[in-house]
Amino acid sequence: MKKKLIETAFPLKEVSEHSKGEKSISNGHISSLHRWPARRPLAASRAVLIASLLDDPEDASEEMKAEYAKVTGQKFPVEQRKELCNMITKITKWKTENNPELEIFKSLILKTYNGVPPKLIDPFSGGGSIPLEAMRLGCEVTANDYNPVAVFILKCTLEYPQKFYGKQFPLPDLGLESDKGESQMQLHNSSGKMGDLADHVELWGKWVLEQTKKEIGEFYPEVDGKKTVAYLWARTVPCQDPNCGATIPLLKTLILCDKKDKLRALRLKPNKDTKIVEFEPYTPKDKSDIGKPIMSSANAQCPFCGTIVKTDYIKECGFNNLLKEQMTCAIYQNNYDKEYRIPEKIETDTIEYVKDKLNEIKNKISFSIPNESFPYAGTPLTSTFFKVSLYGLKTYSDLFTDRQLLSIMTFIKYGMIAKEQIEDHKYNHEWINSIYNYLILTINKLIDYNSTICFWRTSVEGTSSTFSRYALPITWDFIELNPFSESIACYKDQLYSIINVLRNLQIKNDYTPKILNQSATDLDLKNYDFCGVTDPPYYDAINYADISDFFYVWLKRMLVNTELEYLTNTELSPKEKELVVSLKNQKHIEALKGERLSKTEYEKGMALAFQKQSEILVEGGIFVVVFANKEPNAWETLVTALIKANFTITASLPIDTEKGGGLRNFNQSALSTSIWMVCRKRAKDAGKGKHVQVIKEMKERITDRLHYFWDEGVRGPDFVWSAIGPALESYSRYEFVKRPDGKEFTVSEFLKEVRRMVTDFALGAILHKESTEGVDAWTSYYLMHRYNFGYDAAPAGECILLSQAYGLDLKELADNNYGILAKSSSNYTLKPYNTRKNDKLGESHVSGLLPLIDMLHRIMVVWKSGDTKKLSEYVTNNNLIQNEIFWKIGQSILEMCDTAKEKEEKTLLESIVSWGKNKEFEKQNSGDQGNLF
Numbered sequence: 031m032k033k034k035l036i037e038t039a040f041p042l043k044e045v046s047e048h049s050k051g052e053k054s055i056s057n058g059h060i061s062s063l064h065r066w067p068a069r070r071p072l073a074a075s076r077a078v079l080i081a082s083l084l085d086d087p088e089d090a091s092e093e094m095k096a097e098y099a100k101v102t103g104q105k106f107p108v109e110q111r112k113e114l115c116n117m118i119t120k121i122t123k124w125k126t127e128n129n130p131e132l133e134i135f136k137s138l139i140l141k142t143y144n145g146v147p148p149k150l151i152d153p154f155s156g157g158g159s160i161p162l163e164a165m166r167l168g169c170e171v172t173a174n175d176y177n178p179v180a181v182f183i184l185k186c187t188l189e190y191p192q193k194f195y196g197k198q199f200p201l202p203d204l205g206l207e208s209d210k211g212e213s214q215m216q217l218h219n220s221s222g223k224m225g226d227l228a229d230h231v232e233l234w235g236k237w238v239l240e241q242t243k244k245e246i247g248e249f250y251p252e253v254d255g256k257k258t259v260a261y262l263w264a265r266t267v268p269c270q271d272p273n274c275g276a277t278i279p280l281l282k283t284l285i286l287c288d289k290k291d292k293l294r295a296l297r298l299k300p301n302k303d304t305k306i307v308e309f310e311p312y313t314p315k316d317k318s319d320i321g322k323p324i325m326s327s328a329n330a331q332c333p334f335c336g337t338i339v340k341t342d343y344i345k346e347c348g349f350n351n352l353l354k355e356q357m358t359c360a361i362y363q364n365n366y367d368k369e370y371r372i373p374e375k376i377e378t379d380t381i382e383y384v385k386d387k388l389n390e391i392k393n394k395i396s397f398s399i400p401n402e403s404f405p406y407a408g409t410p411l412t413s414t415f416f417k418v419s420l421y422g423l424k425t426y427s428d429l430f431t432d433r434q435l436l437s438i439m440t441f442i443k444y445g446m447i448a449k450e451q452i453e454d455h456k457y458n459h460e461w462i463n464s465i466y467n468y469l470i471l472t473i474n475k476l477i478d479y480n481s482t483i484c485f486w487r488t489s490v491e492g493t494s495s496t497f498s499r500y501a502l503p504i505t506w507d508f509i510e511l512n513p514f515s516e517s518i519a520c521y522k523d524q525l526y527s528i529i530n531v532l533r534n535l536q537i538k539n540d541y542t543p544k545i546l547n548q549s550a551t552d553l554d555l556k557n558y559d560f561c562g563v564t565d566p567p568y569y570d571a572i573n574y575a576d577i578s579d580f581f582y583v584w585l586k587r588m589l590v591n592t593e594l595e596y597l598t599n600t601e602l603s604p605k606e607k608e609l610v611v612s613l614k615n616q617k618h619i620e621a622l623k624g625e626r627l628s629k630t631e632y633e634k635g636m637a638l639a640f641q642k643q644s645e646i647l648v649e650g651g652i653f654v655v656v657f658a659n660k661e662p663n664a665w666e667t668l669v670t671a672l673i674k675a676n677f678t679i680t681a682s683l684p685i686d687t688e689k690g691g692g693l694r695n696f697n698q699s700a701l702s703t704s705i706w707m708v709c710r711k712r713a714k715d716a717g718k719g720k721h722v723q724v725i726k727e728m729k730e731r732i733t734d735r736l737h738y739f740w741d742e743g744v745r746g747p748d749f750v751w752s753a754i755g756p757a758l759e760s761y762s763r764y765e766f767v768k769r770p771d772g773k774e775f776t777v778s779e780f781l782k783e784v785r786r787m788v789t790d791f792a793l794g795a796i797l798h799k800e801s802t803e804g805v806d807a808w809t810s811y812y813l814m815h816r817y818n819f820g821y822d823a824a825p826a827g828e829c830i831l832l833s834q835a836y837g838l839d840l841k842e843l844a845d846n847n848y849g850i851l852a853k854s855s856s857n858y859t860l861k862p863y864n865t866r867k868n869d870k871l872g873e874s875h876v877s878g879l880l881p882l883i884d885m886l887h888r889i890m891v892v893w894k895s896g897d898t899k900k901l902s903e904y905v906t907n908n909n910l911i912q913n914e915i916f917w918k919i920g921q922s923i924l925e926m927c928d929t930a931k932e933k934e935e936k937t938l939l940e941s942i943v944s945w946g947k948n949k950e951f952e953k954q955n956s957g958d959q960g961n962l963f
Contacts, residue, residue: 031650033089036081036708037681039111043742044119046686048073053687055124058534060158062527064183064471065478067500067577069157070656070704073122074685076163078706080118082652083139083148083167083560087111090142097141101134127166136168147541148559153550153643154566156180156574158187165192165539169560174546174553176607178597179578181547182585185594186471188543190227190464191535198224202455204237228532230461231468234448235525238469241444242437242521243514249384249433250512251376253360259368259518260493261377261510262286262359262486263431267339267347269332276305276334279356280344280506282325286311286359286370288488294370295320296359300333307333309358311370325506348422355431355482357381358507363517368491381433388436395442396590399435400426400583402601404502405576415576417503418483426583429481429502437513438477441521442588445469449592463593468532470588472525474581479519482508493518500577547597549607550639553646561643561653566609566636566668575605609635633667640675644711653677653709658687662781662834665751669758670777677709678716678762682755684744707755712763719764721775725783727760732784736791746818750788750831757784785835789814797918804915807836808881811843812850813919815860816926823857848875850883862935863887864894872904880908882916886923890938910946917946 049071056062061069085091087098088107099105102113121131140147150164155173157180164171165188173184201223225233250258264279286294298321299308307324314320324330328341347353357373392398403425404416418429427435449466457465483496486509493509496502513521546553579602586598609632643653657668672679683706735756744752757780761767767775793802793810796817802810814832815824826840829851833840844851844858847868851858863886872888874880885908892901910916920943927936 031710033086034082034652034708035084035086035111035114036078036652036654036683038086038088039115040081040683041077041115041119041122042683042685045074045077045122048119048122048124049685049687052124056527058530059124060162060187060531060535063187063531064157064179064474065495065497065581066157066180066183067574068658070159071687072127072159072163073124074687074704074706075159076127076166077118077122078654078683078685079150079160079163079167079169079560080135080139082654082708083142083169084114084135085142087114094138094142097138101138132166136166139167139169143559149557150560150562151553151555151558151643151646152562152564153553153639154562154564155184158184160562160564161188161543162535162537164560165537165541165543168539170541171539171543172546172555172558173543174548174550176547176549176604176609177574177578178547178603179581179585180574181545181597182467182470182589182594184545186467187535189545190467191532192537192539192542193460194227194464195536195538198226199230199457199461201225201229201233204233204451206233206236206240226536227461227464228529230457230465231532232525232529234452234465235469235472235529237451238441238444238448238472239514239521239525241447242440245444246387246436246440247514249380249387249436250514251374251380253362253371253374253376256362256364257515258360258362258377258512259515260361260486260512261357261373262361262507263355263482263510264358264507265505266354266356267330267344268352269335269337270339270343271332271335271337274305274332274335274337276300276332277307277354277356278324278330278332278339279307279358280325280330281323281358282506283323283488284320285317285488286486287368287491288317289491293317297321298324298333302334305334306356308372310372311359345421348420351422353422363515368517384432384436388432388439391436391439391443395439395446395587397587399439400587402426402579402583405579405602405605415501415573417501421504423504426580429483429496429580431482431510434480434482434510437480438473438584441473441476441513442584445473445588466592467594468528470585471528472521473588474584475524475527476513476519476521477581477584479524480511480513482510484509484511495519496580497577500573502580550609551607551635551642553642555646557648558646559648559651561647561651562655564643564653564655566639566655566657573610575603575608575610578603607635609639633671636668636671637674640671640677644675644677647711649711651711655707655709656704657707658704662785662831665754666778666781669754669762669781672707672709673762673777676712676765678712679707679709679755679758681708681759682706682752683708684739684748684752686744686748705751705754707758712765716764719761719767721767721769724760724764724767724775724780728757728784729787731759732756732787733791736788740792740795745792746828749792750785750835753784753788754781757787782834782837785831786837789832789835792817797915797922800915800918804913805919806879806881807838808843808850808879809883809919811836811838812860812881812883813922815851816923819860820926820928821860821862821932823854823859826856826858829858848884850881863890866891882919885910885916886920886942889942890935893942894938917943920946 052059052071052073085094087095087110090098098110102110104110104113117131117134121127121129147168147170150161150169151172151174152160153174155161155175158173161171161173171188173188175181175184252258264281266277266279269276269278284296286296293314293316294311295314297310297312299310301308324333330339330344331337332339344353357378360371360373360377361368362371404419406416423429430438445466448469449462452462452465478495478497479493481496483502483505485494485505485507487494493511511518511520516522582598582603589595589598647653655672659665685704685706687704732753736753739749739752761780767780769775789810790802793805793813794800796813811832815829830840833843843849844853850861852861866887871891872884888904889901892904905911920939924936924939924943927939929936
């Protein structure tokens with residue numbers, strides 16, 4: 031079986047940089063088409079595909095060796111690998127996909143497969159990054175996903191652009207009003223001109239906007255000739271004190287804008303006559319000039335009588351239909367800037383008439399407004415994902431104001447009318463469906479930015495989306511956009527973002543991709559050369575189906591009487607076969623009593639899905655699995671599933687895919703690095719492995735890879751998981767690994783040994799290649815945590831991973847009396863030496879453990895106190911002068927100190943370490959410990 035390039039060489043650092051850089055790009059990137067969780071970067075997908083499809087130069091056929099020599103200009107495999115990696119680097123940066131190197135790689139890949147394009151399937155395609163890049167490389171692509179929203183996205187990302195590559199059709203005259211300077215084309219004067227798919231989507235998208243604005247534009251009135259961009263709202267409850275009778279706006283912040291050169295805020299003006307709080311936008315002198323918000327944590331204080339309103343009462347108000355909303359401020363466009371004003375009477379009066387208009391239109395749309403109930407009512411998932419339901423919000427329509435519902439329903443109405451109009455203009459069936467589905471995408475994007483979950487981002491004067499994190503939390507102060515404005519995620523912005531992506535998706539490929547909507551466990555396919563680079567569900571990190579339901583309920587209304595209506599024939603998206611550790615569908619909730627699916631059920635499902643991929647692959651085919659989760663259980667489950675499905679893991683690549691800062695894509699379970707594991711079918715006669723031999727082989731293989739990953743700058747938990755692939759080569763080549771006593775050496779046990787070895791390697795690097803023998807587990811953990819996070823808060827998942835590597839219980843590490851960690855929410859922070867107040871610090875724990883870090887902290891406390899007698903006794907009694915590793919640890923921590931933030935600690939350690947080295951030198955030369963000072 032020939033080795034692939036990815037199993038010998040890969041431009042890891044460069045691809046990681048390009049992948050991270052891609053996260054900042056929105057214009058033209060497929061992430062701008064529609065929201066989908068955990069979409070893989072195009073750079074990483076492209077690079078991994080190329081390296082997986084090409085044979086390694088040393089193992090290639092004679093014909094391919096000649097091609098490599100010709101293309102790279104190099105004679106020998108080592109240099110050829112290096113040059114191929116350089117060429118990959120040149121086409122993984124954004125906007126380099128059309129560089130000449132891509133055509134060279136397409137040609138090499140075709141020749142590798144003897145002139146027949148390789149067949150690729152991604153069984154968990156999601157947002158489509160991986161199959162899209164496979165299409166660029168000339169592969170025959172099959173993209174599958176169980177989720178109907180994902181399938182809809184895949185159609186728009188892969189199928190329609192490919193079908194319409196190079197095709198044009200006359201643009202009809204729709205009589206659009208002039209919009210000079212706002213379009214790349216003057217489509218209102220385009221009658222008879224030829225246009226591609228993007229041009230036609232733009233034309234009809236503008237028609238929908240124009241018709242919708244004519245019908246409901248009056249509900250977004252201009253004031254003083256200036257367009258209102260958005261409205262800010264606060265949810266309200268009545269004061270709990272019956273003698274007060276006030277309405278309390280639940281504002282979490284009074285800040286409107288806190289840019290570097292611009293500060294705006296709201297001033298509260300409680301009206302004692304009306305018992306309603308009025309608001310006044312103003313320019314504070316500085317932040318100290320801004321008042322306190324009404325909400326603090328989850329409690330509020332009545333601005334009239336001072337009564338504290340607690341969470342339980344607010345929830346009760348929600349269930350009794352007493353949770354209302356009040357407009358607090360209007361945002362308008364002032365030349366090139368945004369400004370703030372009090373809502374005018376015409377704006378507040380307009381709200382009164384919205385409901386009548388909504389009632390008029392909602393019955394004209396199939397299924398009316400989305401009154402589908404949230405799933406999982408009364409289960410643990412309610413408090414994690416559907417937090418809104420804890421406050422009386424029960425249906426998806428409850429996530430929108432009446433005016434938001436009115437605008438969405440009207441856009442849907444004219445989107446459907448546009449479809450009829452398109453038919454009247456003699457477009458063929460494929461043009462009609464494609465154009466209409468991009469109009470649906472535009473409306474869905476608008477919905478994402480116009481719900482009551484969205485909040486005003488004061489630092490940039492912009493709006494969040496509904497899914498700034500993948501949950502439906504309650505928001506107390508929210509933003510409502512004017513969809514007809516020309517800023518802040520308006521309809522026109524959403525339309526052009528889709529058009530820009532569509533123009534970038536023109537790919538010349540002889541094969542139209544096949545899009546499937548099946549469970550990965552049900553696929554019945556054969557003879558694929560490349561069974562995914564696949565991105566499987568993240569254990570329990572993301573509930574894809576629950577996220578997609580927010581869009582699904584709207585798709586159901588827009589796909590009526592279309593060729594894709596079959597995607598939305600259930601109340602909510604199907605969940606029965608969704609492979610996440612989560613709740614099953616509605617009928618199982620009562621039986622499960624709200625428990626998540628067991629690890630065993632999930633593991634069984636993933637093993638079956640991977641077994642299907644094994645059956646689909648030709649002999650020698652490649653299977654690449656992408657995973658990014660820091661929970662040990664998730665990894666054990668994934669690896670066990672792969673091994674049960676007869677795969678051997680031959681390599682792993684830790685590709686850094688997340689830019690620093692900002693909200694992480696999938697909560698605290700997310701690694702910043704995605705681990706791409708390369709798998710092959712295991713030989714049928716693999717047999718059983720022996721524990722001793724497997725561990726020996728693992729150590730030999732892993733040492734080289736650890737040096738490589740460390741030199742590439744991989745650190746922290748990402749470094750721990752990066753070694754999984756190389757380590758598992760020795761383990762996964764066997765069906766079963768047994769211990770000397772004949773019992774199974776489990777995946778869980780194996781991974782624990784791997785994690786310990788990897789962290790010991792990292793610890794040795796931190797200690798300047800000193801032996802880690804003699805370093806206790808607590809001190810090892812301290813050093814690793816300090817090196818990776820300093821005194822910053824570290825996510826619980828990463829701390830769990832490090833603690834498990836040393837066989838430690840995180841609760842003990844955070845013990846109030848002896849612990850080295852302080853817990854806050856879902857994070858852990860190292861305690862500085864001077865905050866460890868226990869009088870017995872530096873003495874044995876109850877278990878008998880006396881960590882070196884405790885002794886060092888004890889010395890630091892005593893040194894600072896100046897008690898030389900106590901210091902002398904402690905050092906002597908614990909034989910520390912001759913303990914070389916103790917002083918190496920002190921030196922390492924000294925080097926980790928931040929000079930600006932930890933100057934006092936650094937100075938103290940410098941003195942102690944210097945003193946320790948001198949005393950050790952004196953002892954070696956005199957045989958006497960001597961005086962301490």
